[in-house]
Amino acid sequence: MYASAMLIPFLLRRRYDLPVTAALVILGTLLLSTSLAAQWVKYPTAGVPRKADGSVNMAGRTPRLADGKPDFSGIWTTAEPNRPTGGLSGPSNQAAAGPAPIVDDKPGDPRAITASRQMSNIGVDLPGGLPYQPWLVPIVKERTANNAIADPHIRCLPDNFLRAYGLPHMLQFVHTPSLLVVLNEMNAGYRRVFSDARPLPDDPTPSWQGYSSAKWSGDTLVVDTIGLRDDTWIDWNGSVLTEAAKVREQMRRPDFGHLEIQVTVDDPKAYTKPWTVTLKQRIVLDTELIDEICLENEKFLQYIK
Template identity: 30%
Template sequence: MRLRRVAAAILMALLSATTSSVSPAAQRRGGPPPPPSKPTPYWPDGRVNLGPPPGETGLWTPAGIVQLSINPKSVNRANPTSHLPDPITLEAVPFQPWARALHAARQANFERDEPHTRCKASGGPREFITPYGVELVDVPELKRVYIFDVGGPHTFRTIYMDGRPHPADLLPSYYGHSVGRWEGDALVVDTAGFNTKFWMDREGTPHTEQLHLVERFTRTDFNSMKYEATIDDPGAYTAVWTGGFVLRWSPGTELFEYICQDNNRSPQGMVGADASVSRQRRIVP
């Protein structure tokens, strides 16, 4: 992928376009308070509109640097609105010993081993931790919700809204098999059948093929989406736990063509500065 500074620049540009992008910290420094957000939009049939109003464009982007579980050593203190009201801390995550050790090892080699940097699809929460934006498209005629994003996998995620169960013989995959339903104004998505070829977040939170993920998407106002992920994985954790973060609406933006393989320009960041040139073939799957 492009260098992190390019991604960060894009993220900041997108965030600056939102009407709620002025953080409480900025206000304390004397910045202007943000104008009040418009209310949550709805379709005529009463469903929450997860995207732009008709005739407009926009995407969901992270509200700053977001984390599935808050690490006090690296928490984004400048923008507390990127976190859930009562976020779980990294210390409170009920890791099994091997999973905690793996998480620590991934942190020690931050981003060097992450599949996302090798243009692999990112399942679960990691799908939304991207500076390029994510689009949720609700198609009631098909009884499906699609999630589109930018990157190397050249694919998309399908959420079936027709009441079907998970198949009994799921083949493990990056996105798993997702079925959804509405609980009031929240879209609740139940997913099973994951493989272990991706990280659940940028920090390297591990999982096994036993992962059962329940996500809640709640558009609390026009500019904010609360994302909650409940992780039930007895192969990696001793108890069920919930993490999450806040996404911000970036109006006037659209997804664009981005071929991850063509933009993978920093192999030393993935295999190490001393790696042999011959190893660079491993970067592009």
């Protein structure tokens, strides 16, 4: 049993391009979840469009809220599988990643949730990589070389919403005309996006998820977020957001089964210019979120030195 367990981080690293310490976190989750495999929560999702053969029509009509706007409600996971990226953002990393994969056109399987290809390097698709400020370059290099040993995720601290989109966990969106709540399966995290026309606060208290206010532009929900904690990690490489960051998400649900989130980060403290990436999600059906609490297995921290 011990030998098999020791091999799992290696296998995870090969499959997901994870740092060893990150693989240990997921290993702990897998071991905790083993006893749940036979009793995985299974509830039929209502209102699922079907094809003539009975399969899910992922391209079916977009659900709508009572006010006619797209309804983002549902359980979501990444729509793009991970492939090795080779470490730091940059031209060599871009070449290693290859062309962007086709978005998965099937519902996510809660028993086989995969990590995003942008999990290790959120800027993998940017020509030249993320435009780090000079002070941040050696820090990211050190974090990558040290297998992300200082990663807040490894220490069981909350994940920022940008990072949560790419991790191998499920997110549940609960949407009303005035509020979007995002529930994170990992560590029972949550985020609130207010869409009741309130302005952003002048001086918000820094937090893991920041303060988010949204408005509609046609069928696109435009979300502006400020008030993030300093040195908030957004990928395994150790790329960060600072308290100066302004993040804009443009959320679209083009059909039943897919969610597209175009993210623009303007953080002059950490980056030399604004940058934009697209994070794609696909729906997960017939299930519910389950407890996935990192601190239940905190004993592994003694091995991270």
